[in-house]
Amino acid sequence: MATTGDGQAGDDKAGGPQIRRVGVIGGTGPAGRALAARLAASGLEVHLGSRSPERAEEVVAELRDRWSGRDLRMHGVANLDAAGADIVVLATPFEAAAETAAGLADALSGRVVVSMVNALTRVGRELHALVPALGSVAATVQSVLPRSEVTAAFQHLPAKHLGDLDHELVADVLVCAPSPRSATETAALVESVPGLRAVKAGSLASAGPVEALTAVLVNVNIRYRAHVAVRLEGLRAGDA
Incomplete structure (x- = not known):
């Protein structure tokens, strides 16, 4: 796939999405840095973003030091620079997700934005799912990004295993998306990682239950x- 003139993902001659450069907004937290490292280890160029470019550079240096035997094409950048990638992942804490996305609305225009954010709160020894007013974090982010397509994915992968590049992943990733195009691009990103299978789980109306399931898995x-992950049985090869 060639990129378009503004750097957005395009299609290759076979008509399928091919992603070369991924931005991770809020990528310095456990989930964001884990996904960034895994995507870079899978051969993608990753721009790990933060409000502080210096902090992003520190995290990239830490990841390169930890995985010094691997060729990780990672760059620590400001969130604004990460927003210019072919496809963008939002990995901020829940409380900051909508505000951060809204501040980058122009840069994210026309792009697929993958929300991996979960709304969780601790009650005693358990984590409980919070239900945002619009039904999901992904729908909330979509409401502040009217010129982007927001999808939900990567909610259920334990950060410890995701970020351990010596650990072989075997898991399904549920993808909720508002259109066939955004579902296909998100699925392509998921399946760029060996061992992950994308399962298209419907529109953003399904994102709330998908996000809430994270609390159940964490409690397990x-x-x-x-460190459990999701694996669906009964799908035939090629169905997903």
């Missing part, structure tokens, strides 16, 4: 001291 992990 706490109870059993595990």
